[in-house]
Structures are given as structure tokens and as C-alpha cells.
Amino acid sequence: MPAFDHRDPGTSAAAWGTRLHDLDLPVWDGWRQATGLVVLSPHPDDESLGAGGLIAAAAAADIPVTVLLVTLGERSHPDSPTTTPEELAPRREAEFIEAVTRLGTEVAHEVLRVPDGGLDAERSGLAASLRSAVEAAGTRPLIVAPWRGDGHRDHRIAGELAAALATERDLALVEFPIWLWHWADTDDDTLPWNEARIVPLDAAAHGAKIAAMDAYPSQTEPLSDAPGDEAIVDHHHLQHYARRFEVLFPNQRALDLTAEPDVRTAAVGQADGSRSQESFEDHYREHPDGWDFGSWYEARKRQVLLAALPRQRYRSVLELGCATGVLTARLAERSDQVLGVDIAEAPLQLARRHVPTARFERRTVPDEWPAGEFDLVVLSEVGYYLSEADLDRVIDRILGSLTPDGSIVACHWRHPDDHAATSAELVHRRLLERWPGRRSVQHVEDDFLLDVLVPAGEASVAAVDGLTS
Structure with missing residues (x-):
């Protein structure tokens, strides 16, 4: 040694x-x-x-x-x-x-x-x-x-x-x-x-x-x-x-x-698997608009997430668990292409009407993984619905789908959820364990965690703008 x-x-x-x-x-x-x-x-x-x-x-x-x-x-x-x-x-x-x-x-x-x-x-x-x-x-x-x-x-x-x-x-x-x-x-x-x-x-x-x-x-x-x-x-x-x-x-x-x-x-x-497709479909039957995306909490959280993204524009974005496409619409403003995927079909019908410039596919990840390469993958309010085994496989899939200069943004609710298989803390720590680069943003508050993971050699926003060496 x-x-x-x-x-x-x-x-x-x-x-x-x-x-x-x-x-x-x-x-x-x-x-x-x-x-x-x-x-x-x-x-x-x-x-x-x-x-x-x-x-x-x-x-x-x-x-x-x-x-x-x-x-x-x-x-x-x-x-x-x-x-x-x-x-x-x-x-x-x-x-x-x-x-x-x-x-x-x-x-x-x-x-x-x-x-x-x-x-x-x-x-x-x-x-x-x-x-x-x-x-x-x-x-x-x-x-x-x-x-x-x-x-x-x-x-x-x-x-x-x-x-x-x-x-x-x-x-x-x-x-x-x-x-x-x-x-x-x-x-x-x-x-x-x-x-x-x-x-x-x-x-x-x-x-x-x-x-x-x-x-x-x-x-x-x-x-x-x-x-x-x-x-x-x-x-x-x-x-x-x-x-x-x-x-x-x-x-x-x-x-x-x-x-x-x-x-x-x-x-x-036996009961500790990922949240099922049927469970999400039941939720959307009772709550067609998904979650309370119009609340100040949700609006502010989206603003924090978007402000944390270090690049002004991305080439290709993958959003996992896009729901009705509220965040997808904002991501589309800063990217050339956006693909949103969700386990249930009902929210995707609303998303397609809401964001006609984006693509949406019904997929159960990690088994039904979308094709293509992405320079940004967004994992927001979905990681804790995955079992530990499925979460590890999703991370494998993300790492395999990122371009060499690709980044990940993860954002998750910290409070108890009866349908969650794990927790925000577990999801973010698991990502950090596997990420070969560095964390450019760590945001921790009472209600949610947000991490932005970028390549090890990626310059800071100020350095890109010539404000620092």
C-alpha cells in the first residue's frame, strides 16, 4: 500500500x-x-x-x-x-x-x-x-x-x-x-x-x-x-x-x-418495488392535472432549477417523468430538442397540447429507454418512485445516454410520500456515487434538494463569460 x-x-x-x-x-x-x-x-x-x-x-x-x-x-x-x-x-x-x-x-x-x-x-x-x-x-x-x-x-x-x-x-x-x-x-x-x-x-x-x-x-x-x-x-x-x-x-x-x-x-x-404504472394511472384519473403545478411552491422550484442550469442553451434534453409538461415547456425555451417521457399516457396527452414543440413518449424506465444522446438529463420528482435496483439501472442508462459534455440535474421533494420507494437523499447520494465529474450546484432547503452534475473539466458560468480566469 x-x-x-x-x-x-x-x-x-x-x-x-x-x-x-x-x-x-x-x-x-x-x-x-x-x-x-x-x-x-x-x-x-x-x-x-x-x-x-x-x-x-x-x-x-x-x-x-x-x-x-x-x-x-x-x-x-x-x-x-x-x-x-x-x-x-x-x-x-x-x-x-x-x-x-x-x-x-x-x-x-x-x-x-x-x-x-x-x-x-x-x-x-x-x-x-x-x-x-x-x-x-x-x-x-x-x-x-x-x-x-x-x-x-x-x-x-x-x-x-x-x-x-x-x-x-x-x-x-x-x-x-x-x-x-x-x-x-x-x-x-x-x-x-x-x-x-x-x-x-x-x-x-x-x-x-x-x-x-x-x-x-x-x-x-x-x-x-x-x-x-x-x-x-x-x-x-x-x-x-x-x-x-x-x-x-x-x-x-x-x-x-x-x-x-x-x-x-x-x-x-416484495412490496418494495418501483411505483407501478397502474398507480400513476389511478392518480391521473383522480387528478387529471397531475400535481399542484400552479402553486407558488412549484413555480418557484422550477425557477430555481432553471436558474441553476449552467448553460444558456442545450442541444438535446431528456426529461424523465415529465407529467403534463409544465417544466418541459420551460426547458424547450432553452434547447434545440426536448424529449419528455412518462409512465402514464394521460398526462402526455395534456403535455403534447401544452408543448407542441417538444416530443413526448410513454415509457417505463429503465426497461423502455428512449433512443438518442442528450447533453442534459432532467430527473425531477421521479427518482424516489424507483426501487433501489431500478434507480441504479436508470443511472446506468443515463450515463450511457449522455454526450461527453452532458450534464444531469436532479430535483426532489424531501417530505414523506406514501408512494415513494426511497427518498430524495438516497437518490441524490446514489447519483453522486456514480457521477465521474463534479457537482456545480448543490441546493438544499426544507422542501427539496437540487443538484447539478457537470463534466469534471467544465468551466464555471463566470469563466465562460470571461469574468474570471
Whole structure:
């Protein structure tokens, strides 16, 4: 493993998204058979970044979880000119307690207070603490610890201690990578992908993990504008941990744990598909005009979306879920060609009358994907009606249909929807995981999210107008 600096760009989440999709790693659900989880976290936030979803899922399933925090991570900013390790320690401890609470109110924790970077000198004491926690975790404990190959000294030592106890007692162990996603190349065949498994996260577990990660502003935001106070886990890093699954390396004992069928989970899974064509058709029979597109909320949202588009004009636009064509009409004013597609025929009849300059087709995406290339794809108020599997396939289709200079704009309602299969947050994070370029606009407000994704080398609006270099 090469030496790395967290300030380097590293390997992008989009590149890993493609690689993990190609690997098609097996699902591991043996954690459901554990009588208790013991999570070894070298620093505050390691538990949430690497295994927050697993912790939340286990807690929701009434499996006891104990998180052992080894250090307070007080040396996370050794070059800070504004904050000393002594000042950072209590701040990070408070963040850890808040994060663990967000993962599950019943999740227990113990703070061992080993000096940051001092794990090697405390091996015997740490081993004893870990052994004691495991002995209290029932007859089938599961140890959760950092991957030994992660490249961080404290992570390696914590992983070695966990592996030694698992070998000694023939216990189940899963290791979670963190810095691997930063320093490793996606085509590195020396990485142990044959041992890797994924744990899919349902909406509740994923939401709890995101909330826990948000509890660490000392790591995800700069301490100040001064050099040395940069964020340790900035936006680019966070994308690695925002996936709807976690990648783990289980030992053989963990693989031998076989989850019993969960009737409740199976029932949810059967109903957890994309919203059906029949459901939309029923909606339009009761509400011929679709949604309240004439409200100030809808009018303002359209204005925000259109203002966020960085180019004055596009060659070819694809709008997914165009409904009655209200937004399509505005897109047509700024493009040479517009194609609107919708799953139901009734709104398209209104759209064709409303926007005669645009083309409209009834299609069920991703299976019935329109032909052609587009330099803008609009995904507005439709992504959360797709199941996770269909959303991933739609993203694949979008990426395959974009011109080399193509962009995506996504805009979604943040409030609960009885017909939604996922959420605005999930849709936008999934897009960011896969997008090979950059995000030029991020708009977050109480009611909706809006992101504009552009090619990595695309100049800003001011640069195009010659206002800046």
C-alpha cells in the first residue's frame, strides 16, 4: 500500500461505484444470527463511517451493540494553528456520543481513553477490554473492527487485536475498510475482493448512518480557514460512506453464520418495488392535472432549477417523468430538442397540447429507454418512485445516454410520500456515487434538494463569460 495524504484527491466515489457494481459482491446477512455486536473503533467516527449502517440495522433488530472507542482522536489536526489536542478531545468525545445515539438509542458505548496514536503501547489493556466486552455479548458474539490492511497504524493495530481474539476463541469477525477507498486503485487485483461481502442498508439504517456521520463537524468541516485546519473527511471522502450498502471482510466463522428467514423482511421486500404504472394511472384519473403545478411552491422550484442550469442553451434534453409538461415547456425555451417521457399516457396527452414543440413518449424506465444522446438529463420528482435496483439501472442508462459534455440535474421533494420507494437523499447520494465529474450546484432547503452534475473539466458560468480566469 502506498503512503497517502487525506488531502490528496484520491480515488473517486464514482470510480468505486462502477468497480463495486462490476464486482457484484455477495450479500452477507449472518449478523442477524449474532447475539451481540462488539465494535472496536480506534477514533471517533470510524464506527459510523465503516459500520454505522450495520450498527443501526442490528440495533433496530434488537441485537445488543457495544461500541468500544479506543482514543478520542485528539491528534486529528496536528498542524492546527487554532485548536490544541486538549481542546479537540472533549469536542470529539461529545460528537461520538451524539453519533452513537443517532445509530440507536440502545447502542452502548465505552470510552477507553488511550492516547491517540498510542495503541501499540496499550495492546494488552485493549485486548483485555475487548475480551471483556465480547464475553458479555452472548453465545454468538460478532466482533466488528477496522480492516488490518487499511493503511492507518491505529486501524491496523485495532484490527490485529480483534483478529487475534477471534482466532483464539473461534469467534465471528468482520473488518471494515475506511482509508482503502481513498488510496487504493480500482484495478488493484491484490485487494481481497474474493473475501469481501456487502450488507445492504434499508432506508432506516441508511438514514441513521448519514445522521451519525453528520454528527462529526470537527472532521467533516474545516476547523477554520487557516492551513492545517482542513476537513479530514471532506465531501469527497463522505461519498465513499454514503452508499446504500457497506463492504466488509468477514472471517470464515462469520460466513458460517446463516441468517434464518425473516418473514417480515421478505414481506417488505416484495412490496418494495418501483411505483407501478397502474398507480400513476389511478392518480391521473383522480387528478387529471397531475400535481399542484400552479402553486407558488412549484413555480418557484422550477425557477430555481432553471436558474441553476449552467448553460444558456442545450442541444438535446431528456426529461424523465415529465407529467403534463409544465417544466418541459420551460426547458424547450432553452434547447434545440426536448424529449419528455412518462409512465402514464394521460398526462402526455395534456403535455403534447401544452408543448407542441417538444416530443413526448410513454415509457417505463429503465426497461423502455428512449433512443438518442442528450447533453442534459432532467430527473425531477421521479427518482424516489424507483426501487433501489431500478434507480441504479436508470443511472446506468443515463450515463450511457449522455454526450461527453452532458450534464444531469436532479430535483426532489424531501417530505414523506406514501408512494415513494426511497427518498430524495438516497437518490441524490446514489447519483453522486456514480457521477465521474463534479457537482456545480448543490441546493438544499426544507422542501427539496437540487443538484447539478457537470463534466469534471467544465468551466464555471463566470469563466465562460470571461469574468474570471
